Amino acid sequence: MGNTVRQSKNTRTRMDSLSKALSCAKEADNRKALDIVLLDVSKITTLADYFLICSGRSSRQVQGIAEAVQARLRELGMRPLGVEGEREGHWVLLDYGDVIMHIFYQPVRELYDLESLWSEGAAVPLDEHLVGPGGG
Template sequence: MIVNAILEKKAGRLVILNVKEISAFTDYFVICDGTSDRQVQAIAGSVQERMKKSGIHPLGVEGESAGKWILLDYADVIVHIFHQPVREFYDLERLWDDVPRMEIPDEATELNSLSNGM
C-alpha cells in the first residue's frame, strides 16, 4: 500500500531497505524523493490517506509542514520522503549500505507489476 501510494504521486528513486536483521525499531525503510516541497507533501499525503483507509495510522509524522524531509513512522515500516537536494545531503542509503534492498524503477506504476522480490 505504501509503495503504491508513493508511485501514484510519481516519486523518484524509490528504494526499500530491509533493516530487520540489524534494527530493533523497524523492519523496513522506504525512501523516495520529490522535485519540490509540494510534491514531497503530496507523496506524504497520499501514503497517509491510503493507510488511513485501511485503518492504519502513523505512530508519528515529522517534517510535514516544511516539505524538505517528511518521516512517517508506521512501526514496522518507516517512510522517508525527501526533497531531492536534502536526500543527496543526508544520503541515508549509504548509512544502511550493507542491508538487502529493492530499488523500484521510476517508470513503475505499482508494486504488483514488479517481479523483483526481497
C-alpha cells in the first residue's frame, strides 16, 4: 500500500517536471529559439528529469531567451538553483533542479553536441506544445 502512495507521488512530481520543462520550451519558442529539443533523462541520470536544449542566432538572443525563461518561471513561483554563462551568452545553463535548460549560441551547440552525449534520453515530442514558425 505504501508503494502505491509513493508511485502516485512520483507520478505527480514527474508531471510537475514535465510542465516546468514545457513552460521553458514555450518561452524559448516565443523568443524564436532554434531547434528546441526536450530529453527525458530521468532513467539514465539523477542530475535531472529533463534536459531542454535550444539555440539562438547570436549571443544577445541567447541571453534574451535565458532572461525570458527566468522571468516566466519566476511568474510561476520558481527560481533557478543556478545560472551559468549568462554574461557571455555562448552557453547559458539554467538549473531548475528537475529541469536543466541549455541555451546555446548555435556554433557552440554544434561543438558540444549534447544531444549525442545524452542520446539514451527519450526525446519528448514538442510539436503540439509549440507554435513554431508560421503558427499562431
